[in-house]
Amino acid sequence: MNDVALTARQVRYTNRAFWRNPQAAFFTFAFPLMFLVIFTALLGKGTVTVNGLPFNQSTYYVAGMSAFAIITACYTNLAISVTFQRDAGILKRTRGTPLPGYDYLSARVLHAIVIAVILVSICSVFGAVFYGAEIPTGVSLAEAIVTVLVGAASFAALALALTSVIPNADAAPAIVNATILPLLFISGVFIPIGSNAPRWVDVLGKVFPVRHLVEAYLGAYYGKPFFVFSWRDVGVVAIWGIAGLLFATRRFSWEPRK
Amino acid sequence: MTEPVIDVRGLQKHYGDVEAVRGIDFDVARGEVFAMLGPNGAGKTTTTEILEGYRDKTAGEVSVLGHDPAKREQTLRERIGIVLQSTGIDPFLTVTETIEMYAGYYPSRRPTAEVIEVVGLTEKRDTRVNKLSGGQQRRLDVAIALAGDPELLFLDEPTTGFDPGARRNAWEVVKNLAAIGKTVFLTTHFMDEAQYLADRVVVIANGAIVAEGPPATLAGRNTMMASIRFRLAPGAPEPPSLGQRSVGDGAFEIGTEDPAGVLHTLTGWALERHVDLDGLEVHRPTLEDVYLELTGAEVGT
Numbered sequence: 001m002n003d004v005a006l007t008a009r010q011v012r013y014t015n016r017a018f019w020r021n022p023q024a025a026f027f028t029f030a031f032p033l034m035f036l037v038i039f040t041a042l043l044g045k046g047t048v049t050v051n052g053l054p055f056n057q058s059t060y061y062v063a064g065m066s067a068f069a070i071i072t073a074c075y076t077n078l079a080i081s082v083t084f085q086r087d088a089g090i091l092k093r094t095r096g097t098p099l100p101g102y103d104y105l106s107a108r109v110l111h112a113i114v115i116a117v118i119l120v121s122i123c124s125v126f127g128a129v130f131y132g133a134e135i136p137t138g139v140s141l142a143e144a145i146v147t148v149l150v151g152a153a154s155f156a157a158l159a160l161a162l163t164s165v166i167p168n169a170d171a172a173p174a175i176v177n178a179t180i181l182p183l184l185f186i187s188g189v190f191i192p193i194g195s196n197a198p199r200w201v202d203v204l205g206k207v208f209p210v211r212h213l214v215e216a217y218l219g220a221y222y223g224k225p226f227f228v229f230s231w232r233d234v235g236v237v238a239i240w241g242i243a244g245l246l247f248a249t250r251r252f253s254w255e256p257r258k
Numbered sequence: 259m260t261e262p263v264i265d266v267r268g269l270q271k272h273y274g275d276v277e278a279v280r281g282i283d284f285d286v287a288r289g290e291v292f293a294m295l296g297p298n299g300a301g302k303t304t305t306t307e308i309l310e311g312y313r314d315k316t317a318g319e320v321s322v323l324g325h326d327p328a329k330r331e332q333t334l335r336e337r338i339g340i341v342l343q344s345t346g347i348d349p350f351l352t353v354t355e356t357i358e359m360y361a362g363y364y365p366s367r368r369p370t371a372e373v374i375e376v377v378g379l380t381e382k383r384d385t386r387v388n389k390l391s392g393g394q395q396r397r398l399d400v401a402i403a404l405a406g407d408p409e410l411l412f413l414d415e416p417t418t419g420f421d422p423g424a425r426r427n428a429w430e431v432v433k434n435l436a437a438i439g440k441t442v443f444l445t446t447h448f449m450d451e452a453q454y455l456a457d458r459v460v461v462i463a464n465g466a467i468v469a470e471g472p473p474a475t476l477a478g479r480n481t482m483m484a485s486i487r488f489r490l491a492p493g494a495p496e497p498p499s500l501g502q503r504s505v506g507d508g509a510f511e512i513g514t515e516d517p518a519g520v521l522h523t524l525t526g527w528a529l530e531r532h533v534d535l536d537g538l539e540v541h542r543p544t545l546e547d548v549y550l551e552l553t554g555a556e557v558g559t
Contacts, residue, residue, distance in 0.1 A: 020350035089346025
């Protein structure tokens with residue numbers, strides 16, 4: 001079998017195991033949708049000031065939770081579960097078979113991207129039906145799709161990079177959350193970053209990829225006059241992804257770290 | 259003469275200043291069950307993982323099915339099956355799914371049902387891995403290694419942590435592998451395991467091979483001094499000139515390289531003099547005696 005067929009086959013097994021693992025399925029799949037409902041229920045009546053204009057919070061959260069879904073599926077879940085597989089010896093076993101290692105990891109990454117795309121689609125449908133967030137069309141839709149795919153692939157690469165520095169499976173959830181939770185808060189995922197946000201939050205957020213992912217998606221999804229889609233945001237996310245990939249290819253470990 | 263399946267010459271592995279393997283030589287013939295026997299920390303797993311391609315060697319020559327395993331060639335990995343020391347199997351797939359998944363990586367496969375049968379998991383074929391016992395997971399390990407119909411199987415301490423019943427079952431699995439013509443490279447720290455399973459054994463201690471041969475003749479076990487033991491009633495005469503020595507409590511021991519001759523003389527004398535030889539026995543050193551002697555310094559007491 002060629003690499004494409006082997007990878008596709010591996011994606012199917014990954015998917016089967018994913019849905020049978022209640023923890024993975026719940027945290028990855030149910031969390032973003034649950035948060036969308038909770039946030040919009042609690043805060044959805046309010047508005048946030050964007051570009052000096054009032055923007056409906058419930059509409060905002062459709063995009064915020066889409067970004068969150070991409071990050072939980074491709075970053076949090078992937079980093080934790082690959083570390084678990086490494087420590088359980090599953091990666092080492094795979095390494096002893098003829099399956100090329102990059103086929104195995106590609107399958108894990110592709111599966112995470114598929115889950116992210118499904119989650120973002122559900123958020124969009126939810127948003128359109130309940131929160132008045134219209135699904136974009138034409139060029140904007142293309143921009144939104146590219147943003148989701150680039151974001152998902154980049155965060156998956158960052159997850160593999162992070163895996164190579166996580167010492168063991170017990171430490172994985174803590175380390176993964178420590179790297180991502182603060183960023184989710186200062187990047188407009190849970191709390192919209194209005195015009196009156198402190199300057200350090202603004203500056204710090206723009207260094208890391210989460211804020212750029214959120215802004216690119218908001219720009220593609222809602223556009224003017226509130227937001228502006230910029231390829232620059234997508235580019236920053238991609239650069240982080242490429243850096244993650246380069247780091248992972250050098251440092252990724254197939255065996256438990258001693 | 260066919261070339262050996264595994265050929266190792268002057269293999270060395272250093273971890274910093276620690277010499278884990280100090281220049282060992284051995285070869286494994288096709289169809290053979292070969293055991294590397296030694297205490298923990300002797301260098302068994304290091305050697306095995308070099309043969310499997312997980313570790314680089316420091317020095318020496320290693321050939322597995324004509325390949326250098328350190329190159330990690332796919333063509334070599336298609337022909338070997340590996341059972342690592344610790345299990346790691348996706349907990350959410352069933353036995354059948356797991357074997358089919360791994361079988362798909364190989365160009366040639368054994369039928370899944372047959373593989374499951376060989377390791378005795380037929381009743382558990384639709385059970386998820388996380389519902390299997392430790393022993394059953396270990397058997398699934400072997401089944402996964404068999405899925406690609408390999409010529410050569412590596413089994414690194416396949417029964418460590420098993421209860422006696424599970425060990426017996428695992429032994430039957432290895433016997434089955436030998437019966438279907440597989441070459442098996444096995445490591446163990448159990449003497450009885452090597453004795454029962456292996457055609458040939460090397461004993462490794464402290465990174466060096468200290469003995470090699472079939473288990474029956476390992477380290478000259480078949481020709482080493484046998485000891486004849488017996489007990490005489492108080493006041494009974496002692497047999498003349500057989501070199502017996504009293505080991506207390508009326509018991510005597512004769513060390514000899516000719517147990518048949520000595521026994522003949524001894525029993526002839528006893529019949530003639532109407533002397534009872536209570537508890538008469540001939541004792542040969544067991545593999546365990548040989549092993550403890552060879553590895554004594556490392557095993558401790």
